[in-house]
Each structure stands twice: as C-alpha cells, then as structure tokens.
Amino acid sequence: MSALPELQRRFADAIRRGETGALAGEIRPGGLTGARRLGIYRNNVFTNQREALRTLYPVIERLVGAAFFEHLAAEYLRRHGSPAGDLNRVGEHLGEFLCGFEPVRELLYLPDTARLEWFVHRVYHGPEHGPLDVGRLASVAPERYEALRFVLHPATALFASHYPVHRIWQVNQPDYAGEQGVDLERGGVRLLVQRREGRVELRVLDEADWAFLQAVAAGADFGTACDAALGAAGGFDLDTALARLIQDRTLVDFVCPVSEVD
Amino acid sequence: MTGSTARRFEAGPIPAQAGIGLRTPHYGEVLQSRPPVAWWEVHSENFFAEGGRPHAILERIRNDYPLSLHGVGLSLGSTDPLDQWHLDKLKGLIERYEPGLVSEHLCWCSVGQSYLNDLLPLPYTEEALSHVSRRIETVQDYLGRELLIENLSSYLQFVQSTIPEWEFLAEVSRRSGCGILLDVNNIYVNARNFGFAPQAYLEAIPIEAVKEMHLAGYEDEGDCLIDTHGRAVDAAVWDLYAQAVRRFGRVPTLIEWDTDIPALGVLREEAARAQAIMEAPHVRVA
Numbered sequence: 001m002s003a004l005p006e007l008q009r010r011f012a013d014a015i016r017r018g019e020t021g022a023l024a025g026e027i028r029p030g031g032l033t034g035a036r037r038l039g040i041y042r043n044n045v046f047t048n049q050r051e052a053l054r055t056l057y058p059v060i061e062r063l064v065g066a067a068f069f070e071h072l073a074a075e076y077l078r079r080h081g082s083p084a085g086d087l088n089r090v091g092e093h094l095g096e097f098l099c100g101f102e103p104v105r106e107l108l109y110l111p112d113t114a115r116l117e118w119f120v121h122r123v124y125h126g127p128e129h130g131p132l133d134v135g136r137l138a139s140v141a142p143e144r145y146e147a148l149r150f151v152l153h154p155a156t157a158l159f160a161s162h163y164p165v166h167r168i169w170q171v172n173q174p175d176y177a178g179e180q181g182v183d184l185e186r187g188g189v190r191l192l193v194q195r196r197e198g199r200v201e202l203r204v205l206d207e208a209d210w211a212f213l214q215a216v217a218a219g220a221d222f223g224t225a226c227d228a229a230l231g232a233a234g235g236f237d238l239d240t241a242l243a244r245l246i247q248d249r250t251l252v253d254f255v256c257p258v259s260e261v262d
Numbered sequence: 263m264t265g266s267t268a269r270r271f272e273a274g275p276i277p278a279q280a281g282i283g284l285r286t287p288h289y290g291e292v293l294q295s296r297p298p299v300a301w302w303e304v305h306s307e308n309f310f311a312e313g314g315r316p317h318a319i320l321e322r323i324r325n326d327y328p329l330s331l332h333g334v335g336l337s338l339g340s341t342d343p344l345d346q347w348h349l350d351k352l353k354g355l356i357e358r359y360e361p362g363l364v365s366e367h368l369c370w371c372s373v374g375q376s377y378l379n380d381l382l383p384l385p386y387t388e389e390a391l392s393h394v395s396r397r398i399e400t401v402q403d404y405l406g407r408e409l410l411i412e413n414l415s416s417y418l419q420f421v422q423s424t425i426p427e428w429e430f431l432a433e434v435s436r437r438s439g440c441g442i443l444l445d446v447n448n449i450y451v452n453a454r455n456f457g458f459a460p461q462a463y464l465e466a467i468p469i470e471a472v473k474e475m476h477l478a479g480y481e482d483e484g485d486c487l488i489d490t491h492g493r494a495v496d497a498a499v500w501d502l503y504a505q506a507v508r509r510f511g512r513v514p515t516l517i518e519w520d521t522d523i524p525a526l527g528v529l530r531e532e533a534a535r536a537q538a539i540m541e542a543p544h545v546r547v548a
Contacts, residue, residue: 003422004389005341011382012373028419032485037418040488044380082377085335085348086307125311155313198315
C-alpha cells in the first residue's frame with residue numbers, strides 16, 4: 001500500500017490552501033486541535049518563504065510598505081510557490097507577477113524594479129571570473145578580430161526599463177544619503193549590472209555600449225557587435241570601448257572560431 | 263573519497279568539541295577577530311550560488327576552522343524524485359569545502375516539485391521507513407560519503423504512525439548506514455508536546471551512530487513548544503544534554519541560533535557551557 005504520497009499531497013494542499021481542518025482525520029487527537037497543529041506548520045512555511053522574498057526584494061518592500069508586502073508575498077506564493085529546497089530561488093517571477101497584480105496597477109515602475117532586484121541578486125551570487133588574457137588577444141591576427149566572440153563576465157546582467165529604476169534602486173539602498181527625489185518623467189534607462197569587490201553596481205549605458213554588449217551577450221561576433229554599436233551611435237570608438245570593457249572586466253574572455261595565429 | 267587527494271585546507275575534521283552555527287550577522291567579526299571557536303556549521307543551501315561575497319568569506323573561514331555542512335532542503339522523505347540540481351549543488355559544495363561532517367533532516371518538504379521550505383514530519387510507518395532509508399542510501403552513494411540525519415521537532419503525530427519516533431530514527435540509521443545528528447532540544451520539545459520520557463528516546467538510539475548533537479532554544483507558546491532557535495538553551499535541555507553526553511560520550515556539539523540572533527559572545531558562552539558538560543570527568547571519550 002502506498003499511503004505516503006497521498007498523505008504528503010493532502011498535507012501540502014491543506015497547508016497551501018489554509019484548509020487546516022482538512023487533515024483532521026490523519027492527526028492523532030489529544031491536546032491541541034488538528035487545525036492548531038497544522039496552523040503551526042502553515043505559519044512556519046509561510047514565514048520562511050516570505051522572509052526569503054523580503055531578503056531578495058528589499059526595495060519592493062520599502063516601496064509598498066512592510067504590511068502590504070506581506071499580502072503581496074502571500075499572493076505571489078499562492079500563484080508561483082517555491083521551486084526548490086534552496087530559498088534563494090524563491091521569487092524569480094515577482095516582476096512578471098506584479099505586472100498583473102491589480103492593487104499595484106498604478107505603480108508602473110514596480111515590475112521593472114522587481115526585475116532589477118532579481119538581477120542584482122543573481123549578479124551578487126554569480127560566478128567569479130578572472131580578467132581577459134590581453135596577451136592572448138594581442139597574439140590574434142588583426143584580420144581575425146571580426147570573427148572573435150567576446151564573453152561577458154558571468155556575474156553580469158543587462159537590463160533596460162522605460163522607468164528610471166536605477167534611481168529608484170539607489171535611493172532605496174540602506175546606506176544611500178544623497179538626493180531622495182526620483183523624477184519618473186525622466187524616462188528609461190539601460191543598465192549594466194555588475195559586481196565589484198563583492199558589491200553590486202549599476203552602470204548606466206549609452207546607446208552604443210548597450211547595443212554592443214547586447215550583441216555580445218547574444219553571442220554575436222565582434223564585427224556584428226561593432227556594427228550594432230555604430231548603428232546605434234555613429235561616434236562609437238571601437239578601440240577605446242574595447243579597452244575600457246576589458247579593463248573593467250565586463251569582457252573577460254573571447255573565443256576564436258578559427259586558429260588564433262596564422 | 264578524497265583520501266588520495268591533498269587537502270586544500272589546513273583545518274581538519276570536526277573535533278569532539280562545541281561549535282557554533284555561523285550566521286550572516288557574525289561574518290565580519292569572525293573574519294576580523296578569529297575567535298577561538300572549535301568549529302563552525304553553515305546551512306548548505308546558503309552557499310549553493312557559485313560566487314560572490316558569501317563564498318569569499320566562507321573560503322577564508324574554512325581555511326582557519328573545521329567546517330560542517332547542514333542541509334535543510336534535500337527533502338529526503340518526500341515521494342518526489344530526488345532533486346538532481348540540489349544533489350549536484352551539494353556535491354559541488356562538498357568538493358569545494360571538504361567539510362568534516364555533512365548532515366540533513368529526517369523530513370520531507372516538497373510535493374510535485376513544489377517546496378514548502380519547512381521540516382515536515384513523516385508518518386512513522388514501515389512504508390516511510392523503507393522509503394527514506396533507501397533515499398538516504400542513494401544520496402550517500404551519490405555523494406560518496408556518510409550523511410548524518412537529524413531528528414525533528416514536530417507539532418503533530420499521524421494516526422497512521424505505528425513505530426515510535428526513536429525506533430524509526432534508529433532503524434533509519436541501521437538500514438541506510440547513516441550517522442545520527444541528535445538534536446537534544448528537538449527531543450525535549452517533542453517529549454513535552456507529545457508526553458513521552460526523553461530518556462527513553464536517548465536509550466533507543468545506538469551509541470555508535472551518534473556523531474553530532476545540536477542544542478538550541480525553543481519558544482513556549484503555552485499550549486505547545488515551538489523550535490524557534492531564537493533564545494538560549496533551556497535549563498531542562500541542558501540537563502538532557504548532560505544525560506546524552508553520559509550515554510553517547512563526547513561528540514561534536516553545535517549551538518544553533520537563527521532568529522533574534524544575539525552577539526557572538528552570547529553564542530560563545532553557550533558553546534562554553536556545552537564544552538564544560540562534555541569535559542565533565544565521568545564522560546567517555548568517544
């Protein structure tokens with residue numbers, strides 16, 4: 001007889017739906033009611049998952065307030081649940097969820113702020129990588145440059161929004177002491193999210209750098225990425241840009257599709 | 263498994279002394295002052311990500327101290343398939359840090375790949391016993407090392423349970439070959455919540471299987487004790503710990519504190535108290 005899968009399924013349903021009376025027949029009587037006993041678990045489960053969301057989305061919590069965040073977290077968890085035993089993976093879809101969450105419909109910048117926080121989280125915990133080997137790059141024959149495929153640092157994200165989410169993020173950091181106002185009319189932003197000395201930094205990109213890095217991230221070769229940058233802004237200076245992106249470890253490696261030296 | 267490869271870290275296996283659960287608020291102080299703590303334990307899942315500051319810190323700490331990995335999310339008792347992503351992350355972490363001990367809980371926390379992220383109790387039946395024992399065996403084979411399995415605090419008992427919790431735990435260890443991480447506070451909490459004698463629990467556990475103990479504080483909600491890890495170890499739990507030490511000898515013992523985390527000094531005082539109990543003259547050196 002396999003009673004275990006059935007019991008676990010019913011237990012999980014009772015916890016998720018808050019139907020703490022539903023499992024009463026399975027719980028040994030005496031002392032507390034079955035509903036109170038399941039209620040303890042329901043509270044533990046929800047507290048653990050909500051606290052994980054709070055840790056991941058501190059800016060969203062500041063923007064909507066702690067009390068409303070609790071409600072928002074409960075609704076999110078009801079819809080998306082938790083995909084892993086590692087609580088760092090809860091909350092990946094919060095941005096998408098907020099798009100359709102009626103009570104915050106008027107806070108147009110909120111979904112993108114959540115997406116940015118998720119990228120910040122990913123970059124904070126992303127893999128390490130050393131700098132690009134410039135000696136190796138120097139040994140590549142110039143006529144091969146166009147075909148090179150540069151590689152972004154693995155702890156990097158590119159993110160664009162119609163709202164100034166970088167300012168929203170900045171002014172809501174615990175150690176931020178500057179000007180508090182955010183002009184929502186100021187328009188969108190293109191961002192490079194990267195990690196420096198263990199801290200996440202947001203860099204505002206101009207159109208050319210954005211086009212170049214987007215192309216690189218999509219796996220384009222250097223020639224194609226340069227064309228994209230030049231198409232976005234005529235004044236794009238390839239050499240300077242490349243040197244800068246290597247020096248600040250935005251680009252950390254390259255792949256040469258054919259032999260690197262003649 | 264790693265017998266033939268050179269150890270990367272100077273600090274060796276977990277000593278039979280009192281250690282402390284390492285939590286984020288204390289990272290800075292530990293790195294700066296390198297307090298004389300015998301060993302540290304961290305939650306495995308907090309280091310499943312690949313890089314960044316947490317790993318930079320753990321690398322430095324691991325170099326100077328013995329380290330134990332304690333998991334909360336493997337869901338060993340679930341009837342879902344084992345989560346291969348989780349197993350791979352854990353295996354990678356073990357290779358990276360060469361921990362002295364690796365432990366998990368005798369519980370389940372997922373259904374249909376959706377997680378409840380809490381330590382949920384199994385019904386103590388033959389079906390659950392054979393299921394969880396096989397899973398532990400599979401995981402030990404995959405990781406190439408012994409797991410320690412920890413007993414839970416729980417707030418309900420299932421009607422279908424036919425085996426006392428302590429017999430279930432002992433039998434899981436016999437069948438799977440896993441070690442036991444005996445959480446003395448959890449035994450006390452369950453003894454109070456369900457009305458059994460905690461000494462009977464201790465006596466049912468095979469002496470040689472116990473390779474680590476945990477101590478923590480609970481919250482008394484009036485009708486029920488809740489295992490919150492949010493206060494000092496209770497006097498009655500210290501008494502029970504002394505009895506456990508008399509039975510099981512000197513084994514690595516951890517102070518855990520996870521909510522309302524106090525200054526590191528408070529945790530060190532708790533660890534010193536555990537150490538003093540361990541060093542009592544009549545205690546067998548395991």
